[in-house]
Amino acid sequence: MFWLNFWGVALKGVVFTEFYEFVETEFSPVFLQETINSVPLSTNGVYTATGTYPCQELVLITETIAQKSGLAMPGLLKAFGRYMFKYFTITAPEHFKAANNSYDFMTRVENVIHLEVRKLYPDAELPNFDFIERSDKHYVMTYTSARQLGDFCEGLMLATLDYYGENARLSRRILQSSPMTKIEFRVDYPE
């Protein structure tokens, strides 16, 4: 369940190494190295999957890549969310199999996975998912976090909808930006 600590103050190294792979795949290894060279990092951009590193470094690298590539941050994080989702399906398939649809999976993240993460990392600052509405046609949930990673979350949710083969429309509405980020996600199924 380590991957969920992604939202915490410290970030597991696997997020950094997966992000590197994402950048190398989407851009090139040279582009990645040039980006690392241009960002002042306490770690010199050296990460291992099992280590733990400051979240701020990932934010700095992402911002630099956005600048260098001319891509917008939200799109970049959303794309990384989709990329990261594949990693999760490979490393923790039991959680995906335990749910039948995206709603079940998202509630499972909040009610089962986050609980287990808290057992392992009592200080982890995890995002909060609240489930507001649900019908055959839609469901509404909110994402609340100390980190501004709503785009990354959206990427993960889009990948989740794809995973369960749900032809749905995901829309978001920012409810609050500071000090906590609170975003409402709405999933609508077509008639």
Add this chain to the structure above:
Amino acid sequence: MTNEVEIYRQIAERERNSRKAAEALLEAKSLEIYERNRELANTLKNIETLNSALSSMMHAAPDCIITCCQNYKITSMNIKTEHMFGIQEADYIGQSIERLLPIQEQLKTADNASEIYLDNIDVTPPHGRSFPSQIRGSKGMGNPDDMNSYIVLFVHDITDYRKSELEKAHLLDQINEVRRLEALGALTSGIAHEINTPLQYISDNIQFFLGALKKLHNSLLHYENLRQNAREIKDLSELCQVISDHNKEINLRTLLWNIYEAVNESNDGIRQVKDIIKAMREFVHDAPDNQKPPCCVKDILENALRLCRNQAKNLATISLEIEADLPHIPCDPGSIQQVILNIVINALDALQEKPQPDPRIHIAAIRQDDYINIEISDTGPGIPHKIQDKIFDPFFTSKAVGKGTGQGLALAKDIIIKRHMGRLRLGNREGFSTTFVISLPLNPEALAEKAERQAHHNHLKGSSHAA
């Protein structure tokens, strides 16, 4: 091109550094795991030590200890439980607690995390003796199916406690009986004193009546003589005839004799009452230890029998055999009389409880060397062999509660041995089932001196051996 080579060199350098960082992390993690393992091993060792101590305590415990899970299935028991219930732990693991203790319903109604206290629970083990018990324990919290959520029960056998409680109650009854008798003794003494005073002037008056009656009789004889002579005189013959007719009518001679007999009988009766009062006063009067006047054994025995004559009526024939010319013995007659009375009453009680075909009590007083032996024998049911060595113990009684205090023979032993330097033992007399022998020394002072000399001699002998 050169720039790109440099970039790849940097990538290689970063990858190398990542590998080294991963290796360092791995090493640190390995060390951490090693340390954790060591801590875990120590914790495990501590747990094993604790477990061993707990197990030792459980098995050395004087009470039965049974644990069960919240669904009342037995999970463990100690050796004492196996012994008390005559079972093997392995046969009862997983079985309902109800199979050993009839308390499942009480356990169900007890609140979680509460203490359990059940008193006077009769336990009937599958094998072994039944016993009353006091059960204490605690009911844990948790899932009813969780084997780690224990109910711990301590089963204490209270057989001895109950027995001692009964003995205590019995003892209390006996003490109350002794107090009652003590009060009765004090009352008797007072009554005897109060009766004695009017009895004295009744006795004096009767003596006076007897003397006066004799004098009146003499006067009557003179008058009769006068009447005999006067009836020949013509003028007096008619008057004499009237007197003669009157005497005949009231049967004067018989009347006088009956008056005399009645007064005489009253005199005897009063004497008897006085004797009984005297005996009672002597009975309740404790002479100081240093005041033991020479007393007549015959008087002591007769006084004692006088007090129980009425009780013996219709129960047993009492015979007395006193050797001629028995010397007087220095003693407290009241307390010796008390001992004799006690033994005789015991014999009468036994005869009343278990009537015998030839109920007899025989009391003999004979001299044997420097002692006077008083032997009291009866034809009652006898004293069972197994309690013969207990009958002189304080509070020992074979009688029902309220009937005997268990003090009589213990007091008798105290009076005879401690206060008179005598002996009290069971003896034998042909034709009788029980014989008590009281031996009273003729010269207790000489006996005391002799004992002192012997003690001194023994002490010196001991000292010389030690030297």
